[in-house]
Amino acid sequence: MHLHRARPVVVSASTADHCLTCGVRTTSVCNAIPDTDMARLAGAAEPLEIARGHTFIEEGQPAGNFYNVTGGTAKLYKLLPDGRQQITGFAGRGHFLGLAHSNTYAFTAEAIEPVRLCRFTRTRLTALIHDFPQLEQRLLDFACNELATAQEQMLLLGRKTARERVASFLAMRLREADPCGHAREMHLPMTRGEIADYLGLTIETVSRVFSRFRAEKRIALPSNDRVVVLDQTWLRALAEGSMED
Amino acid sequence: MHLHRARPVVVSASTADHCLTCGVRTTSVCNAIPDTDMARLAGAAEPLEIARGHTFIEEGQPAGNFYNVTGGTAKLYKLLPDGRQQITGFAGRGHFLGLAHSNTYAFTAEAIEPVRLCRFTRTRLTALIHDFPQLEQRLLDFACNELATAQEQMLLLGRKTARERVASFLAMRLREADPCGHAREMHLPMTRGEIADYLGLTIETVSRVFSRFRAEKRIALPSNDRVVVLDQTWLRALAEGSMED
DNA sequence: CGGCGCGTTGAAATCACTCAAGGCACGTGG
DNA sequence: CCACGTGCCTTGAGTGATTTCAACGCGCCG
Numbered sequence: 204m205h206l207h208r209a210r211p212v213v214v215s216a217s218t219a220d221h222c223l224t225c226g227v228r229t230t231s232v233c234n235a236i237p238d239t240d241m242a243r244l245a246g247a248a249e250p251l252e253i254a255r256g257h258t259f260i261e262e263g264q265p266a267g268n269f270y271n272v273t274g275g276t277a278k279l280y281k282l283l284p285d286g287r288q289q290i291t292g293f294a295g296r297g298h299f300l301g302l303a304h305s306n307t308y309a310f311t312a313e314a315i316e317p318v319r320l321c322r323f324t325r326t327r328l329t330a331l332i333h334d335f336p337q338l339e340q341r342l343l344d345f346a347c348n349e350l351a352t353a354q355e356q357m358l359l360l361g362r363k364t365a366r367e368r369v370a371s372f373l374a375m376r377l378r379e380a381d382p383c384g385h386a387r388e389m390h391l392p393m394t395r396g397e398i399a400d401y402l403g404l405t406i407e408t409v410s411r412v413f414s415r416f417r418a419e420k421r422i423a424l425p426s427n428d429r430v431v432v433l434d435q436t437w438l439r440a441l442a443e444g445s446m447e448d
Numbered sequence: 449m450h451l452h453r454a455r456p457v458v459v460s461a462s463t464a465d466h467c468l469t470c471g472v473r474t475t476s477v478c479n480a481i482p483d484t485d486m487a488r489l490a491g492a493a494e495p496l497e498i499a500r501g502h503t504f505i506e507e508g509q510p511a512g513n514f515y516n517v518t519g520g521t522a523k524l525y526k527l528l529p530d531g532r533q534q535i536t537g538f539a540g541r542g543h544f545l546g547l548a549h550s551n552t553y554a555f556t557a558e559a560i561e562p563v564r565l566c567r568f569t570r571t572r573l574t575a576l577i578h579d580f581p582q583l584e585q586r587l588l589d590f591a592c593n594e595l596a597t598a599q600e601q602m603l604l605l606g607r608k609t610a611r612e613r614v615a616s617f618l619a620m621r622l623r624e625a626d627p628c629g630h631a632r633e634m635h636l637p638m639t640r641g642e643i644a645d646y647l648g649l650t651i652e653t654v655s656r657v658f659s660r661f662r663a664e665k666r667i668a669l670p671s672n673d674r675v676v677v678l679d680q681t682w683l684r685a686l687a688e689g690s691m692e693d
Numbered sequence: 694c695g696g697c698g699c700g701t702t703g704a705a706a707t708c709a710c711t712c713a714a715g716g717c718a719c720g721t722g723g
Numbered sequence: 724c725c726a727c728g729t730g731c732c733t734t735g736a737g738t739g740a741t742t743t744c745a746a747c748g749c750g751c752c753g
Contacts (some may be wrong), residue, residue, distance in 0.1 A: 283689035289603040304593040309600075339584050346591035348549040353598035355554075358526045358534040360605035361648030365709065395490045395732065403606030408709060411735055427718090428733070444528035610741070640700060650742060655701055672700070 213294065222244055225321075227273050230297045232345055236331070243334070247327040248355075253277075253314040260300060260312035268302035269328050275318035276392045278394040290401040292352070293393065295379070300343050316392045320388045361405045365445060368402040369412040370441040373422070377432055388431045458489040463581045466490055470566075472518045475542045477567075477590055480583040481576070486671075488579070492595035498522075499558040505545060505557035514546035514573050521637045525645065535646040537597070538638065540624070561637045567689050605648045608689060613647040614657040615686040618667070622677055633676045 204394070223247040229232055229412055253259050259270065262281060272294050279300070280290045289312055300312055300321070323331070332339050359371050376398045380389045399409045416422045421438065423431040432438055440446050469492040471588055473479055481489045489515050493516070498504050504515065508524060524545070527537040536555055539545055545557055545679070577584050604616050626632045637642070644654045661667045666683065668676040685691050 281599060283603070283607060285689060287607040289606040291599045291602050302588075302592045302595065304589065304596045309596040336581060336584075339581075339588060343547075343584060343588045344549065346549045346588060346595060349595055350547065350591060350598065351549045351554040353595065353602065354536045356602055357536050357598065357605055361601060361645075362528060362532040363536040373601060381674075394730095396610070405710060406732080407711085407734085411709095414733070427541065437552060444530060444532065547751085639698095651700080653741060654703085656741095659701070 232341040235341040238300035248321040251320045253318040258313040260310045269323045271321040272298040273319045374442040477586040493566040496565045498563040503558040507556045511548035514568045516566040517543040518564045525673040533645045619687040
């Protein structure tokens with residue numbers, strides 16, 4: 204049962220074993236904590252559910268909490284005073300949010316589909332790190348990963364064409380959805396506008412590139428939120444910038 | 449005396465006290481190590497000097513070393529197969545380089561003016577972290593800082609105009625050169641081409657924006673590598689995107 | 694003196710944007 | 724059941740900011 208409320212609500216704070224049954228523990232920062240200490244972890248983590256359209260981290264606000272995404276997708280973005288928006292990333296299952304260099308968050312996080320979270324207060328996370336130093340190592344690994352992703356995105360935003368940006372986006376989504384590389388079809392939880400704000404383009408340009416890719420028989424669009432990649436080799440080549448067309 | 453050699457050379461590996469006299473220790477990750485253990489730190493850190501134009505980190509190469517910049521400036525960049533370049537940042541005094549999510553570096557680092565470095569092998573840094581856990585905390589802090597900077601840069605690259613990008617660059621440089629905000633003049637060690645590759649523009653556009661700012665009496669350009677900011681309020685407002693002009 | 698690296702400036706071209714209209718799916722209410 | 728509104732997407736036409744192409748200036752150094 205999903206709860207879609209105006210404000211974040213605690214779903215099951217009383218059950219002490221939610222971490223044991225959590226589907227993302229093995230792939231998230233939490234696997235720094237041994238199974239034998241699950242109760243300890245569960246005591247520090249508060250499960251939440253956020254409805255689509257609601258924000259749970261706001262740029263500029265004091266950074267008091269950390270979150271582990273256990274389901275759904277959130278967009279992370281920064282705004283300019285006149286409303287221009289840049290989405291810096293999409294956070295899905297296993298993503299850890301809230302690492303802040305100063306005392307305030309550097310971006311806003313908004314659910315684009317219902318999001319399930321584990322919340323840690325700063326105090327509790329600090330205590331956990333104290334008791335399980337491997338957790339800090341995991342967080343550092345995670346931050347390095349984010350850093351590499353951000354650098355790749357800077358290359359995209361600064362130097363790639365619209366076609367290359369959309370190809371990179373699709374290739375990245377496909378890789379994340381199916382690391383093995385077998386799947387050809389994927390679900391896009393975000394709108395064209397959100398893709399545009401992620402790629403530094405406009406809605407119209409994103410739409411036109413999708414249409415052209417389809418006309419060129421490189422992709423199929425069974426619905427607005429589904430894409431089938433018909434030519435993965437071509438897609439990856441275009442994404443990497445090694446194509447003249 | 450500066451050494452400009454084709455390959456990195458060890459400057460003073462034998463002196464065991466170079467860390468005690470290092471000007472950047474108090475502001476770098478090294479201050480996680482207490483003064484009493486300076487010999488330990490000095491034993492793990494190898495001072496190097498890199499000549500202008502030489503690279504000391506190469507994208508895709510195995511990430512075996514970490515570096516602390518103690519002087520000079522390096523550009524960090526990624527390349528597309530056809531030569532398009534995106535500079536992801538400039539690393540100056542106090543910067544820590546080499547954090548990699550995988551086993552290979554995600555970017556190339558090249559000296560744009562003679563760079564002084566402290567090199568740590570992975571093995572030695574791991575050992576240091578083991579003995580001084582605060583060091584890992586410092587690294588995490590540093591990575592979070594980098595992450596926030598990268599997100600700010602994504603906003604710039606994805607959503608700001610050419611004028612706003614150049615203004616942001618100048619404002620950032622001024623802030624870094626003089627955090628107190630007193631200085632108006634600064635040195636730019638990078639060429640117009642490097643500024644362009646950092647801001648996702650062309651050389652010509654950067655040059656034109658500089659010229660226009662000068663024509664508008666907002667800045668002065670005493671030489672190619674010096675800028676005087678005549679109107680800081682205006683500069684910051686334009687950088688933040690809160691101006692129509 | 695001549696070549697080279699770097700920067701500037703102008704003119705023309707282009708890629709992506711803006712503006713505008715219309716389509717489609719979905720939900721709501723008569 | 725249909726009319727209507729709304730959100731999201733698509734498509735076309737025209738515009739414009741930035742790029743491309745080209746020429747030139749300047750300082751430096753052999």
